[in-house]
Amino acid sequence: MLGVKTAGPFYCSGAAQAKLGHEEGELSIARGCGRENIIQMISSAASYPLGDIIDAALKGQKQWFQLYVTENRQASFDTIKYCEEKGIGAIFVTVDTPQLGRREKDLRIRFATDDDEEEEEEEFMSSSELGEKDPIYYKDASLTWKDIDDFKQSTKLPIVLKGVQRVEDVLIAIEHGVDAVVLSNHGGRQLDYSRAPVEVLSELMPVLKEKQLDNKIEVYIDGGIRRGTDVLKALCLGAKGVGLGRPFLYANSAYGEKGVVRAIQLLKEELICDMKLLGANKISDLTPDLLDTKSLHIKQAHRDLLYDNAYDPLTPPRFKDEPLN
Numbered sequence: 001m002l003g004v005k006t007a008g009p010f011y012c013s014g015a016a017q018a019k020l021g022h023e024e025g026e027l028s029i030a031r032g033c034g035r036e037n038i039i040q041m042i043s044s045a046a047s048y049p050l051g052d053i054i055d056a057a058l059k060g061q062k063q064w065f066q067l068y069v070t071e072n073r074q075a076s077f078d079t080i081k082y083c084e085e086k087g088i089g090a091i092f093v094t095v096d097t098p099q100l101g102r103r104e105k106d107l108r109i110r111f112a113t114d115d116d117e118e119e120e121e122e123e124f125m126s127s128s129e130l131g132e133k134d135p136i137y138y139k140d141a142s143l144t145w146k147d148i149d150d151f152k153q154s155t156k157l158p159i160v161l162k163g164v165q166r167v168e169d170v171l172i173a174i175e176h177g178v179d180a181v182v183l184s185n186h187g188g189r190q191l192d193y194s195r196a197p198v199e200v201l202s203e204l205m206p207v208l209k210e211k212q213l214d215n216k217i218e219v220y221i222d223g224g225i226r227r228g229t230d231v232l233k234a235l236c237l238g239a240k241g242v243g244l245g246r247p248f249l250y251a252n253s254a255y256g257e258k259g260v261v262r263a264i265q266l267l268k269e270e271l272i273c274d275m276k277l278l279g280a281n282k283i284s285d286l287t288p289d290l291l292d293t294k295s296l297h298i299k300q301a302h303r304d305l306l307y308d309n310a311y312d313p314l315t316p317p318r319f320k321d322e323p324l325n
């Protein structure tokens with residue numbers, strides 16, 4: 001992937017504030033990925049300084065950097081330069097977060113530290129207020145293709161757009177010499193009703209093939225990848241690799257480095273088993289004809305058992321003078 005050999009066609013996608021789940025945060029994710037030779041993408045909003053996460057990597061381990069562009073463009077160029085010097089393998093510019101989406105749970109249930117005196121007042125901020133106030137979420141909505149050209153010119157590192165959601169935008173990305181795109185809707189956490197990346201992938205690859213552009217750009221997807229078969233579906237449709245966000249956070253939050261290693265091993269085991277069952281000996285044997293894609297075109301509402309069973313429902317907000325239970 002992006003010129004680097006790894007032990008599997010999947011990577012750990014960048015996610016903010018891993019320390020909220022485990023004390024060692026991105027450091028244990030780095031070590032777990034290193035032990036299994038899987039690429040870690042480091043978030044711009046990581047809980048440890050970038051240098052510490054790079055230092056936590058094993059010798060020769062590859063990491064990518066996810067860049068949130070803020071109004072201070074010079075800071076972006078400085079970070080890209082720093083990444084280049086420190087041996088980071090690619091820059092993933094996130095393009096689906098000009099502002100924070102309307103995350104209703106985040107709006108209602110804000111975490112607070114012991115010395116957070118203004119907790120009560122923060123409880124009912126709008127998403128844009130939340131975005132402006134919180135440095136983790138502060139992004140710049142004026143990012144344009146010109147910025148992408150400038151980033152590209154400033155570095156030898158591959159520049160990747162993370163959060164592309166339309167075939168048309170991939171075609172423009174190719175015109176701008178972008179090295180790869182990640183079809184992603186940010187794990188369904190930004191715009192309501194945004195399409196599943198796997199659907200966009202199934203539309204994109206035939207168009208790229210027809211225009212003979214399929215060798216001009218690498219295509220990745222993320223979002224909802226949980227099992228070996230999910231990875232294989234994406235590869236059959238033409239993705240070079242896939243990213244996983246939450247699975248790595250869950251594994252790390254519960255078990256730290258060990259959990260990350262185990263999550264990767266499970267995926268590897270499943271991939272090998274599933275490929276044998278498919279009769280595929282190598283990645284290039286994974287082709288679209290192995291899939292039945294008819295259901296992609298029939299929109300059926302499925303009951304979301306994972307959501308219903310695993311997530312707490314939104315509780316109604318508390319009245320100002322209502323006592324806490």
Ligand SMILES: Cc1cc2nc3c(=O)[nH]c(=O)nc-3n(C[C@H](O)[C@H](O)[C@H](O)COP(=O)(O)O)c2cc1C
Pocket residue numbers: 013014015016043044045046066094162184185186187188222223224225243244245246247249
């Ligand atoms: C808690 C959390 C934090 C995230 N933080 C970032 C981030 O800082 N930058 C970014 O580009 N994407 C971020 N993402 C999105 C992931 O990189 C990825 O696109 C998404 O999680 C993939 O979906 P999945 O969780 O279903 O695998 C975050 C996702 C989650 C769940």
